[in-house]
Amino acid sequence: MAQRTGHRAAPEHTHPDDVPVLTALAALADPVRLVLVRELAGSGDWTRSCGSFDVPVGKAALSHHFAVLRGAGLVEQRDEGPRRVNRLRRTEFEARFPGLLDLVLRETPTA
Amino acid sequence: MAQRTGHRAAPEHTHPDDVPVLTALAALADPVRLVLVRELAGSGDWTRSCGSFDVPVGKAALSHHFAVLRGAGLVEQRDEGPRRVNRLRRTEFEARFPGLLDLVLRETPTA
């Protein structure tokens, strides 16, 4: 067989083009997910595993949040060995919702 | 006395500049409020009273939604006789959250 790293249940992805505005807004309207998106934006693609984020929630909740982000077309995931690495779908999301991502990233978390 | 139309409890307004992103997103992440904002955008300033919107909710809920929109700096209200008329704070909100309003208005409700 080919070099398939992980024949685990592939994560379901939704392309930004198929995402209603309401879904996108709802996905971003959460403090934890906001942190995820921001940290993700500050890191290179596929460099961050799900567990590597500094958020005050357990694994279960974290997993759920990533599912929401996937469903909103904000994040793409790929299995790499035992861990699941992430990528922010910057350009695709920007094409679908111009300015929205910038808006969220332009904010200081301290505010 | 001056021509004061209404000495009712003046509605509390929040300027968009004082609104956190999260609040703005949360305010827009609701189907009913989305309709309100869109209909409001399609009408002239101060031409629509609260009760004049085609949404499937009662007066109580409606009142609450407008309170949320005010709190997010999206809507300005003024008492005009017995009714409370509204205005979408287009430019102010646009200045604070560039592109966000356009994003919401550019959508077909049918989608």
Next chain:
DNA sequence: ACGAGTGTTCGATAGGAAGCGAACACTCGC
């Protein structure tokens, strides 16, 4: 000053979303 019209507030209910802990699934190094 009464009554119709319009909004807000109160109290209560129902639904959804976020959170946790525990159990399970998969990958990899030893």
Next chain:
DNA sequence: GCGAGTGTTCGCTTCCTATCGAACACTCGT
């Protein structure tokens, strides 16, 4: 093939929000 590391799923609790009906407040015409 065991065990540590990593994520997902499940069941349950908790909290927040949307909603309603009813009561109240204000304005205006008659």
